[in-house]
Amino acid sequence: MDSGDGQLDQSLTATIWSRQGDSQDSDEEWHQLVDMTVRQDTGPERDSLPGQMLTAGYLVTDAMFVSKVMHRLQSALRQTSEGLVEGGSRLRQVLKVVTSLLCSKCEHVYRWQFAIAIGLPSLSLVIFKALLTFSSQAQEWITEVLADTAEMQMCYLSESLHLPAEDDVAQSAASNSFEEEEVQFVLFSEQLLPYLPHLVNNRLDTHNRLKIVTLQLMNSLIQAASRCSHQTSETVCQAVLQQTAFLCIILQSLSPEAGCQVAPSGQLFDSALNVLACLLVNDPTPHHQVAVSVGSLVEREFSQCTSTLLLYACQLGRHEALQIVSELCCTSPIMAIQIVSNDAYCQGMANLLQSGLSQSQDDSHDRLAMVALVLKTCLIATHFVSPSNAWMPLHLQLLFKSVYQALTKCRHDLHQVLCSLLLAKLISLYALPSTTHIDVEDLLPVAERLMGNHSAMAPTFQRINLPVQTGVLDGIPCILHAAVRHNGTPAFQKLVGSSTWATLWATLHHSLSQQDSTCGSCHAVSAFSYHGLCNVAKLGCSAMTMEPAVVIPQLADGENQFSQCCLLMVSKETVEKFLELEGTLSVGKKQDVELLLSQALQLFYIPLAVEKSLSLLESILCVWYDGQLLVRLLDCCVYLSDEKYADMLSDVLVRLVVPTHGSAPFREQFWELMQTNSGSVSCLKLLLSAQQLPSVISSALSLLCYTVSEVPHAPHICGSLLTDGDAIDVLSFLTHQDQTVRARCCSMLGNLLASSDLFYTSLKKLKLIPALIHCLGDSVQSVRSAASFALGNAAFHNNLLYNRLAGAVAGLTGILDDTVPRTRTNAAGGLGNLLLHSDSLWSHLKKHQSLDKLLEMAVSDQQTACQLSALQSLRIACRHSACVQVLTSCVACTIFNVLFSETC
Numbered sequence: 001m002d003s004g005d006g007q008l009d010q011s012l013t014a015t016i017w018s019r020q021g022d023s024q025d026s027d028e029e030w031h032q033l034v035d036m037t038v039r040q041d042t043g044p045e046r047d048s049l050p051g052q053m054l055t056a057g058y059l060v061t062d063a064m065f066v067s068k069v070m071h072r073l074q075s076a077l078r079q080t081s082e083g084l085v086e087g088g089s090r091l092r093q094v095l096k097v098v099t100s101l102l103c104s105k106c107e108h109v110y111r112w113q114f115a116i117a118i119g120l121p122s123l124s125l126v127i128f129k130a131l132l133t134f135s136s137q138a139q140e141w142i143t144e145v146l147a148d149t150a151e152m153q154m155c156y157l158s159e160s161l162h163l164p165a166e167d168d169v170a171q172s173a174a175s176n177s178f179e180e181e182e183v184q185f186v187l188f189s190e191q192l193l194p195y196l197p198h199l200v201n202n203r204l205d206t207h208n209r210l211k212i213v214t215l216q217l218m219n220s221l222i223q224a225a226s227r228c229s230h231q232t233s234e235t236v237c238q239a240v241l242q243q244t245a246f247l248c249i250i251l252q253s254l255s256p257e258a259g260c261q262v263a264p265s266g267q268l269f270d271s272a273l274n275v276l277a278c279l280l281v282n283d284p285t286p287h288h289q290v291a292v293s294v295g296s297l298v299e300r301e302f303s304q305c306t307s308t309l310l311l312y313a314c315q316l317g318r319h320e321a322l323q324i325v326s327e328l329c330c331t332s333p334i335m336a337i338q339i340v341s342n343d344a345y346c347q348g349m350a351n352l353l354q355s356g357l358s359q360s361q362d363d364s365h366d367r368l369a370m371v372a373l374v375l376k377t378c379l380i381a382t383h384f385v386s387p388s389n390a391w392m393p394l395h396l397q398l399l400f401k402s403v404y405q406a407l408t409k410c411r412h413d414l415h416q417v418l419c420s421l422l423l424a425k426l427i428s429l430y431a432l433p434s435t436t437h438i439d440v441e442d443l444l445p446v447a448e449r450l451m452g453n454h455s456a457m458a459p460t461f462q463r464i465n466l467p468v469q470t471g472v473l474d475g476i477p478c479i480l481h482a483a484v485r486h487n488g489t490p491a492f493q494k495l496v497g498s499s500t501w502a503t504l505w506a507t508l509h510h511s512l513s514q515q516d517s518t519c520g521s522c523h524a525v526s527a528f529s530y531h532g533l534c535n536v537a538k539l540g541c542s543a544m545t546m547e548p549a550v551v552i553p554q555l556a557d558g559e560n561q562f563s564q565c566c567l568l569m570v571s572k573e574t575v576e577k578f579l580e581l582e583g584t585l586s587v588g589k590k591q592d593v594e595l596l597l598s599q600a601l602q603l604f605y606i607p608l609a610v611e612k613s614l615s616l617l618e619s620i621l622c623v624w625y626d627g628q629l630l631v632r633l634l635d636c637c638v639y640l641s642d643e644k645y646a647d648m649l650s651d652v653l654v655r656l657v658v659p660t661h662g663s664a665p666f667r668e669q670f671w672e673l674m675q676t677n678s679g680s681v682s683c684l685k686l687l688l689s690a691q692q693l694p695s696v697i698s699s700a701l702s703l704l705c706y707t708v709s710e711v712p713h714a715p716h717i718c719g720s721l722l723t724d725g726d727a728i729d730v731l732s733f734l735t736h737q738d739q740t741v742r743a744r745c746c747s748m749l750g751n752l753l754a755s756s757d758l759f760y761t762s763l764k765k766l767k768l769i770p771a772l773i774h775c776l777g778d779s780v781q782s783v784r785s786a787a788s789f790a791l792g793n794a795a796f797h798n799n800l801l802y803n804r805l806a807g808a809v810a811g812l813t814g815i816l817d818d819t820v821p822r823t824r825t826n827a828a829g830g831l832g833n834l835l836l837h838s839d840s841l842w843s844h845l846k847k848h849q850s851l852d853k854l855l856e857m858a859v860s861d862q863q864t865a866c867q868l869s870a871l872q873s874l875r876i877a878c879r880h881s882a883c884v885q886v887l888t889s890c891v892a893c894t895i896f897n898v899l900f901s902e903t904c
Helices: 003-016 027-042 054-059 063-081 085-102 108-117 122-134 140-157 168-200 209-226 230-242 244-253 256-261 267-281 289-300 304-315 319-329 333-341 343-358 365-383 394-409 413-429 440-464 475-487 489-496 499-513 530-546 548-555 561-569 572-579 587-610 614-626 629-639 643-657 664-676 678-687 694-705 714-723 730-734 739-755 760-765 769-775 781-793 808-814 821-833 842-847 850-860 864-877 881-887 890-903
Strands: none
Touching: 027 085, 054 085, 063 085, 063 108, 063 122, 085 108, 085 140, 122 140, 122 168, 140 168, 140 209, 168 209, 168 230, 168 244, 209 230, 209 244, 209 267, 244 267, 267 304, 267 319, 304 319, 304 333, 304 343, 319 333, 319 365, 333 343, 333 365, 343 365, 343 394, 365 394, 365 413, 394 413, 394 440, 413 440, 413 475, 440 475, 440 489, 440 499, 475 489, 475 499, 475 530, 489 499, 489 530, 489 548, 499 530, 499 561, 530 548, 530 561, 530 587, 548 561, 548 587, 548 614, 561 587, 572 587, 572 629, 587 614, 587 629, 587 643, 614 629, 614 664, 629 643, 629 664, 629 678, 643 664, 643 678, 643 694, 664 678, 678 694, 694 739, 730 739, 730 769, 739 760, 739 769, 739 781, 769 781, 769 808, 781 808, 781 821, 808 821, 808 842, 808 850, 821 850, 821 864, 842 850, 842 881, 850 864, 850 881, 864 881
């Protein structure tokens, strides 16, 4: 500013304040000052005036003027407090001048010093306290003064709270000053908030000016808090949340009735929208605490405002309303469900989407943000809807169609990602109607595009801040699966024959094999979350079923991305990488793990169940063996506590290990792991828990049954399973209601007892012999056969258990005439073993005429194996003199002669 301009400003200021005495503070001069400051700040002729700060720049730094302002405020406030209208008029004049000066364009430091000098921000509190005592009197001028005061305070809060610093020393001083100002700001906020409900609920505010200005003041307060430190911002937000009455009034302003009474149209509603949007968007507290509080108010007291919010958001496309609805949908199921259950709201969202995407030449930030917000709002809303087997309702079909068109036609990556996620969510909730057409050929280029750009999209996608765990590409496999399932085998042929199929598995392999924890551990920047992995696994399983000749051979190729991904999906590293485990799992995360593993297990079950080519199956098993499949399955077993998922795991293990299905390498590896890997033993114990399904228990018993006799040291491992402190409950299996479990348990015990006598003591301690004896009379022949096998082996190595086996004589003798040859053979052999080491049980055999029946069996049985087993037992009996006497009796001799003549 040159000297001429400075002299002019000084002259103007001197002219205004040249007179002395009472006339110096006249109403006329304050009227002139009001006109001058308002015209200077907002008038069109402002730029033509000499200098940039004419009156404002000098007035706010003039000590005389500051003194006059303070004097005017004190005198006018005193008169106003006495109920004098003249005082209110004078107070309004000075408030307007102060407001204009605070909003002027002069240097910030001068305005800040001026505000502090006249007592802001506490000045407004003094005025509110003094004037609200007159609010019960019918004096509209008080309402106007309150509005002017609130407007002045709003202008003050719109400025930063600290002075700018030009050097290090000043910056340090400013930092200390800023901390002190923050403390004062928090104190001021806590004192101001209790007045706000009274200001917005003033019955004399017929034109809603005071209510609108108060809402704007609230908006400025929240924005000022957002410029402070996190702690200060959180403290202010907490203070706002405590003012439930004020929030209720805001929500009342959003009701249809309030919207109809507003003049000018919508100004009160707009102000209320801005406050809520600012409060929700700037919420520094974790878990959307503001949204939770506002959402609970919406549901409990002011549910009528939800229709207005949804109307403005869905049908009129108001960005602030969309923001509020989006945030509240995260915590308010009522609002979320209203969106997806109402024809008008779904149609409104569809129209907004089509309108935003139709402006192909307009790639402005506002338009892109609006489209993304529409998609995000719908995606959040569907999160609260319960799964249904019914077809998709008509209004959602309209939304589905619009989103599908957006997915296949728009070119913005973020929009396509959100479209794919929303479509996937709708598909998972509802069955697709026959009228819904999803063309896999339309999806292939979109899938290729997103998979190629997902890494670059990750940071942008993370800022969307969805309330559920979601990966960038989660929707792609779900939509592809819906398309191919909906259109049948031809669609599968197109998919598995396209480059998209290979790209999908290559992208998944890259995602699963990444070592960078910053990319792998955070779901928001991952290609796939756990739900996305489930969708990929489901797509692979369906492809195996529909096109096995194309897909299954890929498993035999160890270099193929498909085969590698199958192995990576069932690994402990994958589980820990995506869920960031720290020793324990929450309920939700545990369900995610089980869901993924159950889908991934089918990738290994289907080839074992359907593949008929022995050479191809052997190649697949070799790839799986080299990929440590068995190790991965046993490690993941601890995450499969749910019985329906453990069933699939146990079935796959049986098909890999049991000789009738699997291969020797897997069987040897299994028992090697049982000896060296404690997790493998834990896996088997988990599968053998009494809470499992009978099919799981029987499969786990088969693993023991068919390998215990073939692998060295297997009996020792199995023995530890049955005798440790957390041993499996074998007794419950012997009395299990499922016949397969009873039979498999008896067979497992029989194999154990046949291989070594180490388990004899445990058998005695666990009191299993009575249960085995009871099984001899079971109505199921397989149980009787297995029980006779086990009891015979309990007497095979020594006579340690003879006393406890005495009760088995009657049962074994009784089934010598069983209809099943194998059972008769086992029974005959068992009776022989009871005489193998001593004749202490001879009296029991004599009582039940066991030798006589063995002789009869040796003579008359039609099965050679049965006859030989009976003769072997008779030969053992001949070692004891008491038995010989019976065998040399007349009847016995006759039987021997017949037997001898027949064999000759």
